[in-house]
Amino acid sequence: MSNSDNKTSEQQWRQKLTKEEYRVCREQGTEAPYSGKLLHNKATGDYRCTCCESLLFKSENKYDSGCGWPSFDAPVSNEAIRYIEDNSYGMKRVEIRCAQCDSHLGHVFPDGPVSTGERYCVNSISLRFNDKMDIQN
Template sequence: MDKVKKSDQEWRQQLTDEQYRVTRGKGTERPFTGEYYDTKEAGVYVCVCCGEPLFTSENKYDSGCGWPSFWAPMDKEKITEEIDMSHMMVRTEILCSKCDAHLGHVFDDGPQPTGQRYCVNSASLRFHSADGDAKQEDE
């Protein structure tokens, strides 16, 4: 997989302020405010920065946490995991493997078959419905 590399200025031009804050600045949107936390439509969630397909609606579930939650990515190779020791906690950060966009965190309290909860910021995603429509936050 070829890495997508852009300058800070290029990312700022491409993304909304919120998308930039979350994906490039490792920010977190407030719970229950993101566009996709309660989306139930069939489709694919792609990285807002590079368009890489990351998650499917088939793996999405309502965890009650206020962010889109998935029990698995489309392909583990599409997600990079790093230890995040910010905010006096130890968590596992998840990033897009193609462009290093911050997506959110993964926790070991999800449903079977994986037991994992990929807790993802809506601002880091763009949704493509199964019927071909793309939805994004700034529409």
């Protein structure tokens, strides 16, 4: 699917995604902590949106925060991520979404490493990993 998925209908998303991908990416769900397949991934490569394949994060920005979800200290660019104030569940947080297709990724917190001070806490199911060995360019 192309990176211009702003016009994809909910019915089309339901057909494209698994039930769990749809729940997390389109309904702002959360996968269980420590359950995601990319949590302990240490390979070199790119992390892309599950829904539209837009480039979101690079492996050099991934680190182990101990929070139970893949964590990054920065996205590939500020334009790759959409930031939304989230006051659900009695908490004040900032939700992060794919800027291209509006897929829910997770949240960003101001308790990251010294390099940026930010922790992008992302659901594994919201991401597709492309190993550097498979990347052209």
